[in-house]
Amino acid sequence: MILPWLEQSFFQFTKRSLEGNLHHALLLSGPAGLGKQILAETLADVILCRQLTAQGACGHCQSCQLVKAGSHPDFYRLTSEKQLGVDKIREGIGKLNGTAQLSHNKVLVIPHADTMTEAASNALLKTLEEPTKNTFIILITNKKTALLPTILSRCEKHTFGLPSIAVTRHWLQEQGYDGVSDGYAKAYGYAPLIIRDSLSEADEGLSYDEFTQGLTGLKQGALSPSELASKWQDSALLVVSWLQAEAHHRYIGSQQDNDYQLCVRCQKAKKHLQHAGVNKIVILSGLLDVFSVN
Ligand SMILES: [Zn+2]
Structure with missing residues (x-):
């Protein structure tokens, strides 16, 4: 799948790969939820394909078949729960240092590259400085500034907007x-x-339209916080996420401390809701009470 807003970049990368001048270390950055990971993986397919076309990977060569099956021996993706430690990076680099099993290119994709520890970054740095032949590393991040300047300086940087x-x-x-x-x-x-x-x-349950209508009713005094809370209790977490988004946008606009406090309150409510057995109506109505006067 090539996302329409990333199409142009995708075809440029593909063209460079065909011409054999794709940079060995690419950094894809930009806000979450725009599809950087999808772009990175489609690009990995391009790099690995043995019969690459201007439209992208051919889809039927041996490499493409292995990619589809999720078992390409020269493709590695480094994932981790919270932090990317030095062991993970060493493991990835170790695989890159071997000969490509299909005697072609090798690709290492590092999602959330900003979660690399300093030791992990330093371990990666050496590979970025002295890349092995036919090796490509694609780093992905929502927080480019959290990467070490030395890493940044070794990558070809591509920043995407929404x-x-x-x-x-x-x-x-x-x-x-x-x-x-x-x-x-x-x-x-x-x-x-x-x-x-x-x-x-949210296919089932509360819709966003119903939520905004309810919130308007609350602000106009047509509905009470407790009425809404009992109506919305089955979608409590979703409601709090929407309230938090609303508070966040208000704060961006106003920079007022009370709007900031509202964001914090929503965050706390979200945490409370994750505990089993909590009274959702009490949490929701407490929060809605604040929104009713704001
Ligand atoms: Zn192919």
């Missing part, structure tokens, strides 16, 4: 999600993949 709301809406329509409102897109930071995931999760 697509426009019109492009996002059109793409969501193609995915079967019609009529996404501006407010809804805003609640998810206009990030297309995050919006899509939220829609697929």
